Amino acid sequence: MRLEPTAPYRSVQGALRVLETVARHTGGIGDAGLARETGLGPERLAALLRMLVRESYVERLADGAYVTGEALAGLGAARGHERALRDQLQRTLDRLRDSVGAAVYLTRYVDGEVTVTQYADGPATPKVNEWVDFRVSAHATAAGKSLLTQLDHQGRRDHLARHRPARLTSHTITSDKLLLSRLEAQPPTVPVLDLQEYAVGTVCAAVPITAGASVGSLALSLPVEHAHRLREAAETLNRNAAPVLLSLAI
Structure with missing residues (x-):
C-alpha cells in the first residue's frame, strides 16, 4: 500500500502559487495568463483549478x-478566521467522507x-465508538500512531511514559519496545x-497532515x-488530502 506522501504537499505548493497569482489580478485572469x-x-x-x-x-x-472566491475571503479576514477555517474544513471533510465511503477524522x-x-x-x-478515550489510546489507533510517527524518538517515549499502552483487543501492541520499533520503521510512503487494534470490528488508516509546526493526521475508519x-x-484519502492541507496553510 505504497503512497506518494509528497503529492498533497506538491499540490498545495502549486495551489498557493495559483491563488497568489489570481489575487494579484483583481479583475480576473484566464488560463493562459495563469500558465x-x-x-x-x-x-x-x-x-x-478544478480543486480550487x-x-x-x-x-x-x-x-x-x-x-x-468566497472561501479565500473568509480565511483571509482578520475577524472570524477560526470559524471560517472550521466551516471550510468541515465542508472538505464531508466531501472526503463521500469520496472514500468512510467516516473521516482530522486529528x-x-x-x-x-x-x-x-x-x-x-x-x-x-x-468509531470511542469506548476508550483517544488521548490514552494513541498506541492502538491509526490516527494516534500517525501522529506519533511524526514526533522524534524522545517525544514518542515521553508520550508512552504518560500513556502506558493498554491491551484493548487481542491485536493491540502493548510492548513499548515493539511499538517504538514499529513507529521508527514506518515508511512515510x-x-x-x-x-482491530483499538476496537474489534473496526479497521482504520491514517496519513500525516502537517502544516508548519502543527502535527496532524487525516484518518478513516x-x-x-x-x-x-x-x-x-x-x-x-491520501490523494485528496491537499484541500485540508491548503485550508491549514492559508
Missing part, C-alpha cells in the same frame, strides 16, 4: 477568467495529547493502519467487513 505567470503545465494547472473552484477558493466568471497533537478536532460521518459511514476496501480508501 504563463505560475509556470505550471496545462494538466497540472487544470487539476489545481470546488473548494470555493477561486471563482470562474462567465468570460472564463478566474477571481478569488492534531496539541500540548502532548491526541485531539480529534473535526470529523465527518453519516448513516452509511458511522464513526505507507499509511499507518489499525487492524471502516467496519471490518469492509476491510477489503481499506487499501483503495487509504489511497483516495
Whole structure:
C-alpha cells in the first residue's frame, strides 16, 4: 500500500502559487495568463483549478477568467478566521467522507495529547465508538500512531511514559519496545493502519497532515467487513488530502 506522501504537499505548493497569482489580478485572469505567470503545465494547472473552484477558493466568471472566491475571503479576514477555517474544513471533510465511503477524522497533537478536532460521518459511514478515550489510546489507533510517527524518538517515549499502552483487543501492541520499533520503521510512503487494534470490528488508516509546526493526521475508519476496501480508501484519502492541507496553510 505504497503512497506518494509528497503529492498533497506538491499540490498545495502549486495551489498557493495559483491563488497568489489570481489575487494579484483583481479583475480576473484566464488560463493562459495563469500558465504563463505560475509556470505550471496545462494538466497540472487544470487539476489545481478544478480543486480550487470546488473548494470555493477561486471563482470562474462567465468570460472564463478566474477571481478569488468566497472561501479565500473568509480565511483571509482578520475577524472570524477560526470559524471560517472550521466551516471550510468541515465542508472538505464531508466531501472526503463521500469520496472514500468512510467516516473521516482530522486529528492534531496539541500540548502532548491526541485531539480529534473535526470529523465527518453519516448513516452509511458511522464513526468509531470511542469506548476508550483517544488521548490514552494513541498506541492502538491509526490516527494516534500517525501522529506519533511524526514526533522524534524522545517525544514518542515521553508520550508512552504518560500513556502506558493498554491491551484493548487481542491485536493491540502493548510492548513499548515493539511499538517504538514499529513507529521508527514506518515508511512515510505507507499509511499507518489499525487492524482491530483499538476496537474489534473496526479497521482504520491514517496519513500525516502537517502544516508548519502543527502535527496532524487525516484518518478513516471502516467496519471490518469492509476491510477489503481499506487499501483503495487509504489511497483516495491520501490523494485528496491537499484541500485540508491548503485550508491549514492559508
